[in-house]
Amino acid sequence: MAEEGFLTRKFGEGVENYYSGSPLNRLAFLRTNHTYLSTALQHPSTRFLLLNSLDPLSSTPSTLAFVSYSDISPLISNPYTKTEEETLETFTSSIDHPVLIFLGIDESASSEHTITTPDGKYTGQAYFSVDVTPYPHASYSSAADGLLQGLKVDHPTAVFRTARKDLNLDKEHAAIYASARTLTNWNVTAPFCAGCGQKTLSVNAGTKRACPPKDAGVETRKCPSREGVHNINFPRTDPTVIMAVISSDGTKILLGRQKKWPKYWHSTLAGFLEPGESIEEAVRREVWEESGVTVGRVVIHSSQPWPFPASLMIGAIGEALPGKEDIYLGNDPELEGAKWFGFDEVKEALGFTSGLYEGTPVGYKEGALRLPPKTAIANQLIRAVVLGEIHLAKI
Numbered sequence: 538m539a540e541e542g543f544l545t546r547k548f549g550e551g552v553e554n555y556y557s558g559s560p561l562n563r564l565a566f567l568r569t570n571h572t573y574l575s576t577a578l579q580h581p582s583t584r585f586l587l588l589n590s591l592d593p594l595s596s597t598p599s600t601l602a603f604v605s606y607s608d609i610s611p612l613i614s615n616p617y618t619k620t621e622e623e624t625l626e627t628f629t630s631s632i633d634h635p636v637l638i639f640l641g642i643d644e645s646a647s648s649e650h651t652i653t654t655p656d657g658k659y660t661g662q663a664y665f666s667v668d669v670t671p672y673p674h675a676s677y678s679s680a681a682d683g684l685l686q687g688l689k690v691d692h693p694t695a696v697f698r699t700a701r702k703d704l705n706l707d708k709e710h711a712a713i714y715a716s717a718r719t720l721t722n723w724n725v726t727a728p729f730c731a732g733c734g735q736k737t738l739s740v741n742a743g744t745k746r747a748c749p750p751k752d753a754g755v756e757t758r759k760c761p762s763r764e765g766v767h768n769i770n771f772p773r774t775d776p777t778v779i780m781a782v783i784s785s786d787g788t789k790i791l792l793g794r795q796k797k798w799p800k801y802w803h804s805t806l807a808g809f810l811e812p813g814e815s816i817e818e819a820v821r822r823e824v825w826e827e828s829g830v831t832v833g834r835v836v837i838h839s840s841q842p843w844p845f846p847a848s849l850m851i852g853a854i855g856e857a858l859p860g861k862e863d864i865y866l867g868n869d870p871e872l873e874g875a876k877w878f879g880f881d882e883v884k885e886a887l888g889f890t891s892g893l894y895e896g897t898p899v900g901y902k903e904g905a906l907r908l909p910p911k912t913a914i915a916n917q918l919i920r921a922v923v924l925g926e927i928h929l930a931k932i
């Protein structure tokens with residue numbers, strides 16, 4: 538974003554929020570190309586991110602750890618030896634497979650680690666993720682257990698750490714983890730077809746679940762997902778609105794707090810977008826329901842993938858209407874409190890932020906306002922309002 542293009546001159550710098558900005562090219566058009574996937578899978582430099590109950594294998598709190606095909610092949614073997622059609626034809630619901638996802642390629646990797654796509658156009662180091670959780674009901678449970686025991690011997694310094702508690706990943710690793718986590722969680726929580734209730738099979742390199750026409754050679758029931766255009770077997774992304782609300786006189790910002798948060802911690806209001814609602818309407822409804830304040834103009838600021846489990850945070854800035862700014866918490870019990878804060882108090886608090894689970898930051902004075910850290914889109918929205926770090930549209 539170094540160059541000053543037309544949009545930057547007109548609207549100010551863009552914001553790339555934490556959990557976005559993956560260094561990987563997803564090569565989505567190659568997800569059914571099993572020749573390519575098979576080569577990529579078995580390349581000695583290909584990197585595998587392992588998830589255990591959605592916790593990623595990591596070498597430090599800020600760095601993911603990756604293993605190679607030789608580490609993981611006893612659990613996954615090579616599912617790409619057959620075409621996708623053949624895989625569907627030979628589907629057997631009593632045999633489970635760990636969720637395996639092709640995440641993409643890092644085109645900046647050095648040449649000895651890379652492979653090239655069959656058309657010769659794209660070269661990079663391949664990344665996959667594997668769900669190694671030893672689910673008790675899975676037919677590969679004991680193989681997953683064995684793999685976890687072997688990891689402790691072969692990779693003694695790598696451990697599975699819990700996101701938002703024990704991890705503070707670098708931005709690029711956070712983005713790789715976000716995709717892997719969301720897709721894995723969707724695969725394991727959508728084992729049955731929404732159209733007919735039969736077991737589904739993960740295809741398209743982990744980004745789609747198909748309802749197979751046969752199970753162990755026997756034809757399955759007719760299913761609406763196999764006819765026409767349907768999207769019932771694709772991953773979910775749940776839109777969520779999150780908004781900084783500015784007072785009508787432009788001097789205060791509305792923040793709320795939930796009971797479970799640390800003392801003095803406040804953040805922007807947020808909520809799920811409902812079907813049949815525009816982003817702007819969802820912002821107005823959520824703010825009114827949770828705080829009693831009526832919002833007029835809404836401007837969209839930036840967005841953030843939020844892989845807990847599958848949200849897309851749509852960050853907005855709203856402006857309260859004059860005379861409709863009194864706080865009323867009686868409609869919705871979600872917030873313990875909501876309050877208008879003057880910009881000076883908020884500017885000071887932006888200097889002392891830390892994560893929800895990280896304890897108070899150095900230099901923090903007990904009793905002062907606490908705000909989310911820069912990795913949260915809420916922080917970016919608050920900065921935009923009180924520091925004017927972006928210029929909103931002035932056409």
Ligand SMILES: [Zn+2]
Nearest residue numbers: 730733748760
């Ligand atoms: Zn079905």
